[in-house]
Each structure stands twice: as C-alpha cells, then as structure tokens.
Amino acid sequence: MHIAICDDNVADRKQLERLLGRESDKRKSDTGVFYTDSYGDCEVLGRNPMPYDLFFIDLTESEPDGLTFALQLRRFGVTAPIILCSSKIDYKAAYKALPECPYEFLFLEKAIRTADLSLMLDHTIEILEQRIPTIELRSDTDTYYVQEDDIIYAVTKGQYVHVFLKDGRDVLILTDMLNFYSTVNMYTHMVLLTNKTLINIAYLGSYTPFKVKLKDGTSLKSTPFAVSLIKAALTMLLAEESPTK
Numbered sequence: 001m002h003i004a005i006c007d008d009n010v011a012d013r014k015q016l017e018r019l020l021g022r023e024s025d026k027r028k029s030d031t032g033v034f035y036t037d038s039y040g041d042c043e044v045l046g047r048n049p050m051p052y053d054l055f056f057i058d059l060t061e062s063e064p065d066g067l068t069f070a071l072q073l074r075r076f077g078v079t080a081p082i083i084l085c086s087s088k089i090d091y092k093a094a095y096k097a098l099p100e101c102p103y104e105f106l107f108l109e110k111a112i113r114t115a116d117l118s119l120m121l122d123h124t125i126e127i128l129e130q131r132i133p134t135i136e137l138r139s140d141t142d143t144y145y146v147q148e149d150d151i152i153y154a155v156t157k158g159q160y161v162h163v164f165l166k167d168g169r170d171v172l173i174l175t176d177m178l179n180f181y182s183t184v185n186m187y188t189h190m191v192l193l194t195n196k197t198l199i200n201i202a203y204l205g206s207y208t209p210f211k212v213k214l215k216d217g218t219s220l221k222s223t224p225f226a227v228s229l230i231k232a233a234l235t236m237l238l239a240e241e242s243p244t245k
Helices: 010-027 043-047 066-076 091-096 114-130 177-184 224-241
Strands: 002-007 035-039 054-058 082-086 106-109 135-138 143-146 151-157 160-165 170-174 190-194 197-200 204-208 211-214 219-221
Touching: 002 010, 010 035, 010 114, 043 066, 054 066, 066 082, 066 091, 082 091, 091 106, 106 114, 135 170, 135 177, 151 177, 160 177, 177 190, 177 197, 190 219, 190 224, 197 219, 204 224
Parallel strands: 002 035, 002 054, 054 082, 082 106
Antiparallel strands: 135 143, 151 160, 151 197, 160 170, 190 197, 204 211, 211 219
C-alpha cells in the first residue's frame, strides 16, 4: 500500500510516520508493507496524487485547509480513502456542514492513538479491496480518471481517438485505436469492433455482422469477426448481472 501524509505540523507528521512504520512491520506478512511519502503542504502532492492508495491529511496553517484539499483530490478523480486528521480544525463538523457533498471521507482525532490507527487501517484495507479501478484518459490539455462504464464508445478521427463518456464529454487522445485498446482491454465491457472503433458492451442496443447500434441510437461500423467478441462479452455481462445463487 502506498500512503501519502500531507500535514503542515512537522511533529504530527513525523509521529504518524513512526506509527505507520510500526503498523507496516506488524502487517508485512499479512496485508503487505506500507510505503509512505510525507508532504508539508499540498502543492507537490496535488500535482500527482493518483499513485497513492491512502491519504492522511491535516492542513491548518494556510490555504487550502485539509478539507478543501481533500475535496480538490476527489474532484481530480482520486477514489482512494482519504482520512482527515482533526487538530485545530474539526473536519467532521466542517464536512457535515457542507451542502449535499457527494464525496466520502474518514476521520481521526489527533493526537492519533495506535489502537485507533490500527482499526482505521483495517477499515481502509477493506475499502481498497472493493475499490473499482479507474482508467486514465490523457488529452492534450487535461487528464481524466473514469470508470469502465463511464466510457460508451471510442472512434478514431485523424490522429486522435475520440472517447465518448456517459456524461456527454468527448475526450480527444493523441493515439491510435489499437494503442488505446491495449490500455483498456483488461476490462470485459470493452469490445474492439474494428481497428478504428471500440464500444462498451453495456451500451449495446443491437448488432449485425456489419453494424452495431448503441442504446443512444449511435450507429457504428463492425465486422463479422467482431460478432464472436460481442457474443462473448454479452455472455460475461449477463453473468455479472445475474444474481448469485
């Protein structure tokens, strides 16, 4: 597990590093070693937060504060557990005061006790085991992190692959379709119809050997070779949707 500590109190930051080191030693034969990086502010961490599996945050000396930074991470696409460690700021109260916040966080009180930290790590490990992985889509100007079923289909236009998302966005990626498919082919909903077209089988409406029609009415060229891929993907999708007996 890769952990980021972002705390502008040096003493608290060092103490948490020590506590996590002890937890890592205790758990290395069970849940694995913890690799921890520490930050005294959010500037560097905010540029590349995605490699981390868990965050401990407390920022009180400057803007943004810990909760504001946690919200920024969620909006950026971070899905890993974020633990807000309350010292000068009561993050739980501040979070509850937010109007209709769609994001979830965890909370610890400082000074952090070994027993509380151990229980929190148990909980976050359970969350990580159920976490849905994200797909990175990098355009010329932005990077997006989406889940498998956020993608409806993708087509090649010129030097770009256009990835159409369910929220209406069209992300342009400077690559070819085969290279793009190599980054998503581990996801069972992704079906390559031609060397210029890919669909998410969850959005399929109907198909023939030469054309597919998506549920939103979009028509795309296909090939007879893709029929077997479509059938296999539909079989897997049906198995996912069937209740476990």
